Amino acid sequence: MLRLTTAIALLISGMVAASPLPDFPFINVTGQATIDVVPDKAQIHFQLRQTGATAEQATRGVYQQGASLLTFLKSKGLTEQALDAAQINKEAQFKDYQDRTITGYEASQPIVLTLDDLEHYVAIMDYLFTQPQIFSIHSSFDHSQREQFEMTLSEKAGANAKQRAAMLAAAQGVKLSTVYAITESGSFASLASDYGFTGGQVSFGRMEKMSADSGMAGALLAPKQITLQKSINVIYKLNP
Template sequence: MRILILICSLVLSATVTSSPIPDFPFITVTGESSRKVAPDTAVINLEAIAFSKNSTEAFGDLNKATSNIITVLKNYKVTTDKITTHQLRKDTKRAREKNGYNQLDILGYELTQVFEIRLDSIENYTAIADELSKMDNVKNIRSEFDVTNREDIEIELIGLAGENAKMKAKKMALGLGVKIDTVFAINDSGSYKSFFATFGLDSERAISFGMPPVENSFFVPKHIKISKNINVLYKLKN
């Protein structure tokens, strides 16, 4: 009988230990902070594209477009280490048939090369983007702006978000006639639901927060918004 009681005690103990949900009164809050800052860097993404009935000719046109892109960037002192190209994609284009599933004739070949261009300074951004947009065989130009001291700004914003979370927790606890004690857990996933995933209550993937891309704009925005959200779980005093 003693052995049976001991086994049951161990099982119950293991269950309690493995439970991801806190076994004490707690309160959860999300603290937020944000700041508008003037950008000083940019990333330009674009696609070089070529189409021809002959595969060799398509490659020749794509190489010409690539060469023109590099020339423009060199004219503005953008070094090659700031230019990243991704894997070449080759698609076979066939004639379309309204009905049926017969193999159709090949119309030609389309080649696509994706470029990512990082600008450490936005001084020449508008001029570069404008020239690239006017080039033949270039499409899908889009830009993202950022700041070089983003990490320092985010550290400061996390501190402000923490203060915001603590203030919220105090007000909520006061409204319920209790007081907060110590911080039990923190995460900065940016998702309130994913915060509960830490304790096994929700499996939704975290949502990232930060600088949204600014698409199809050849003008530098006056500011970008940097935001940080943190989720905090406070223990409540007994």
């Protein structure tokens, strides 16, 4: 009987110790900060895709498309170092879902092109969109000084969290004490399902034409600004 009682006591003790909630009055707030910046770099994701009667024809087609791409990029002052290419993938093409007779082959290769400046962005996008065997083209924009902006955002998000916590505490007639927890990643059980620091989100601001030289009907656009955002979660102890 003594052993059973001891085991139950240890179990209850373990359950209490495992509780994710602090055992004192607290308040949990999320501080946020955003800043709009003009992007000065970009990544362009796309895929080279070729079909052929034989696997060799499809694969050779991707090689040739890649060589043409490199020639164009070199004309814009870019080198192979700006490209990050995945391994070529090959798939068989069938007559239909029921008849699995092979009618040809498709070879494809995902490519990521990194631009350290946006001087030739529109010209490059014009090239990619007008090539019949380049697909799935999309861009993401960033700023070369992102780390400096994120440091500023971290400070502003922290200040915003403290201001919001003080207002909520005052409304309940209590005062803030010390910080109990502040994290950049991880979780605090069910208290905050995403208890952490969001890593510099990018969203598009107002759009503007990058070049007046484009003769295409739907002139290519790039964001005039991107919004960098940070949020930080803080738990404060409360004093009566």
